[in-house]
Structures are given as structure tokens and as C-alpha cells.
Amino acid sequence: MAASAAYLGELVEAPPADGISRVIFSQTSDLLLASSWDKSLHLYDAVTRLPRASYPHQAPVLDCCFENDNTVYAAGLDGQVKRFDVQTTRGAVLGTHGKGVQSIIFLPAQGVLLSGSWDQGLRMWDPRMAPGQNCVSSVPVPGKVYAASAGKERLVVATSGRHVLIYDIRRLAGGHSPEALEQHRESSLKFQTRSLSVYTDGRGYALGSVEGRVAMEFFDAADAQANKYAFKCHRRNEGGKDTVYPVHSITFHSGYGTFATGGGDGVICIWDGENKKRLFQTARYPTSVASMSFSRTGEMLAVASSYAYEQGERDHPPDAIYIRAVQDVEVRPKARKPAAA
Template sequence: MTSVPTPAPVSSRELSNPPRDGITNLRFSNHSDHLLVSSWDKTVRLYDASADVLRGEFMHGGPVLDCCFHDDSSGFSASEDNTVRRLVFDLGKEDILGRHDAPVRSVEYSYAAGQVISGSWDKTLKCWDPRGAGGLERTLVGTYPQPERVYSMSLVGNRLVVATAGRHVNIYDLRNMSQPEQHRESSLKYQTRCVRCYPNGTGYALSSIEGRVAMEFFDLSEAIQAKKYAFKCHRKSEAGRDIVYPVNAIAFHPIYGTFATGGCDGFINVWDGNNKKRLYQYSKYPTSIAALSFSRDGGLLAVASSYTFEEGDKPHEPDAIFVRNINDIEVKPKPKVLPNHPA
């Protein structure tokens, strides 16, 4: 992809009361500017990102590796203590929805299926009915073996994409979970770090620890598969050698379909995937970008600046959450300029 100069920074603010240890994920609500944040400090925090108010804090039995909203009154979390939990914001309480046999790495809520989906290092997916009551057996809908530990998941409509260790990618239709609709191997040579579905439902982006992103499509026809590609990012040359950084986070803009990537280099880039161009690069953050999330209207971008220990245990900047105001120039695809033809 072609690159552009780094522009001047725009309005950005740091949220008060950040987590006390590494941030694992953050997500905006689909209904408001509420922001849910999971952390290694064993908490899930609920913020009003616009007002910079901490609205709730939920303690878990171990580090929290992922979180997601159900609606503005409740959410779900995935913990290193093997549990999937339901968070009830107004009551300030949480309860255990279900368990895995190993740490739970990813959790998603499907509006299409009305189910919670959890992915674990026990090499399984589990689907839960959050309306179930009176025991775990009543909430568990099904257990689905995976080829390896689950690293990242993403949903769009009835489609679920699961990325595991060993570069496996399973694509499911939530209406028939008996077996994957497709099983693929990542086109990237190194460990998958993040997978995110395109908002229009046609495919997904996959990032790796080796400074690359792959753009993939669900349609297996030859014409559509010819459109897939991968590109290098989050790397620099220093003293004649290439320094490559993991790409930890991908977030799609909900209106324009462009996307942001965040890397261990502390930079966020915004890309126009259709035209294979970088639209924007924000000024460097204090440390690694651990997670990214656009608000429901694309007007805000939440950024987790949190060291991800890619260089081992060393002194690093404190964990912080920044919220940026987004301008169209940063995220809107530029129109193609057609060449002039003689009459």
C-alpha cells in the first residue's frame, strides 16, 4: 500500500481512572458512547467516553481477556479464570454464565442468534443462551471443537470467523454450527493476532505478529478470490535493517468501511482497503496499541495504549485509554480521479 505523510494531531483526550494493568480489549456500545474495557487487573470497566465518567467496575477471579456489550444495560466477559460472565450494569453485579476447561480468550454477542459465543484456549467454542436460568446446563447451547487454541473471533450477521493458533481460520454460519462452513489456513505466515469482519459482510481482515494484514473474502468464486491481498504495515528501517511490529488491533469504521490498525510500534494507521491506500497516520502513542474501537456513528475512536510485552518485561509507559474525535478527512475514502480522455 502507498503511504502518506503524518498529519498534525487532532483532538484527543485521555480517560480518567484507567485499568491498573494491561488492557486486553475495549468496545463501544452499539447504542451510545458507553465504552467497555477489559484488563489484566481482573476488572471490566464501563465508561461514558464522552463525559469521561467511570460508570462501573466489575471484579473477576482472574485477568479479563475480552468483553462485549449485550445492550446498554448488560455485557459479557471472558476471563483467564476459565469463566464467561454476564455483567449487569445498573445493578453493578456480575454472575457466571458458563465455564471452559482453560482460559477464555474471546467473547461475542450475536444479535442475529441471540447467543453469547466464547472461544477458549481449551480448543473449543461454546454457545450460550443468556436468557437461561437455574444452572449452567440450561444456558449451554453447544460445544464445538477447534483445531487449536482460539486467539480471536469476529461476527457479522449470521457469520462467525474464528482464528486459532496454528494459523487456522474457521468460518461458521450461526444457523448451523454442526461444522464450519469453511476451513482455511491464514495466508499470513506467522501467528494470527486479530480478525475482524468487514461491516458489509463480504469478508474479513486478519493481522499477524509479523507486521502484515490480509484482506479476505467469504465468496469462494474465482473472480472474488482474485481480489484478496495482503500488505505490510507497522514496520520501519533502522540502521539498515527492517524492524517489524505485531499488528494487535483492527477496527472498521461503521459508515465508510475503511479501517484502522494498531501496532506495537505505538502507531495507528487508517486504510482504504478497496483502493489499497493509507489515508492517515496518527501521532505516535506512548506505547503499544493493544485495542481499537470506533463508536457507533464513527465519530469517536477509542485507543488502548498498553504495553503488550512483545519485548519482555521492561519499564514502560502506564496503561491509558484515549478517545479521539474523528474527522471525515481521516476515514473517508478519497474519490478516484478518472483520467481525461480526448473527445
């Protein structure tokens, strides 16, 4: 177990040259996207760990996603949402926001791209329609969008002011914006939302904050009251003081429904949310774990080791992407012990 705990993964060649904002796997192959403050979107083959292509943007890139292995998207600090052809590397502006775009998600069932911005707005873009006519939904939200995640039926958006908004995706994509908002909640965590991910089974979502906490929430009102809980993580005793780090990334394992959290302490923890247990913890990465993504089979975990300026301007290790082979014992839930008679 000790040897496994020390294993961080294999380094990707030619990583982004500045802060890495997102790593995300394709759901149909072992291709990996990485967005960066170096004003580029990067595509890698996760098996060979070699770069496949780079796509230029006009400003730092804050998020990225796949439509499929031939088409990818990026959005950045300049408010532009761009669509790129993987083979030709040609890009086109799909649409724009008034301020930086923090989150983009491609919704395959609807064939549309969702973007959430610091301009306090959500928009849905249909890439099959002509530019200027392709915004099929535009929804104001009560604050800057900090994080977003989607399941098959619901979209969850976290904004400044600790707002959490839950939408019916079908109504939102169909242009029925007022009816699409199912719930408007206040985060159960006291401080700013940093990360968000919908459960694999679609029953709820995990919310991470800057104060090293994760809240496990449920969509159904009865479940929400009976089963929700929160826990502390990504904290370390330094010089006799408890230092708290942000939870930068939450990603679920598609096979088991367990999940990983990555923090500013450079550590990844894997959790069994159903049984409220920590299954595994890695050794420390060189710097902050800024983003993570499980591959479609759950056999690989992409890790962006990239300083996230939790402690302001300072010297820090270079940005890097690791591909970590996931061992089954690290992510498989442990059988719950029967209650004593």
C-alpha cells in the same frame, strides 16, 4: 494536517491498572467497556471520559462485550464467562471453559453469547436459559482460539496453527454444528494470527499477524482468488534496521467501511481497503496500541495505549485509554481516479 496528525485524543480518567486487553463501544450509546489484566471490567462514559462502574472478575480479563446498555459480559484467564448487570454491578457465571477464554461476542439476532477458548473449543450460551442448561452449542476447533469476529451471517475464528474457520451463524446457534462450518482455510500470512475483523459489508475479513502484515480475504471463492491481497504495516526503521511489530487490533468504520489498524509500534493507520490506499496515520502513542474501537457513529475512536510485551519485560509507560475525535477526512475513502484513455 500536521496538527491533526499529532492529536492522540483525550485521556479517560481512572484507566485500568494493568494491561488493557480490549476496548469496545456500545452500539446504542457512547458507553465504553475496557477489559484488563487488573482482574476487572471497567465501564466509562466516552463523552465525559469519566468511569461509570467497575465489575470484579476472579482472574485477568481477556475480552468483553455488550449485550445492551444494561448487560455486559467478560471472560478471563480462569475460563469463566460472566454476565454483569450494569446498574447493580452484580455478576453471575454464565459458563466455563477448561482454559482461558480469549474471545467473546454477543450475537443480537440470535440472543446468544459466543466464547472461544484456549481449550480448543467454541461455545454458545443462551443467557435466557437456566445455568447448566444454557450451552446451546459446543464445537471443537483445531487449536487455541486467538481471535474471532462476526458479521450478520458469518463467524470467523482464527486459531493456533494458522487455521481460519468460517461458520454459518444461524446453523451454529441452532445447534447444527457439523453443517455450520462453511470453510476451513489456512491463513495466507506466514506467522501467528493476532487480530481479526469482519468487513462492514460482510463480504470478507481482515486478518492481522505478529509480523506486521494484514491479509484482506473474501468469503466467496471467486472473490477470494481474484480480489484477496496482503500488505505490510507497522514497521519502523530503528538504527538502520527494519523493526516489525504485531498488528494488535483491526476495527472497521461503520459509515465508510474503511478500517484502522493499531500496532506494537504505537501507531494507528487508517486504510481504504477497496482502493488499497492508506488514508491517514497518527502520531505515536506512548506505547503499544493494544485495542481500538470506533463508536457507533464513527465520530470517536477509543484507543488502548498499553504495552503488550512485544519486547519482553521492560519499563513502559502507564496504561491509558484515549478518546480520539475522528475527522471525516481521515476515514472517508478518496474517489478513485478514472483510468487514462
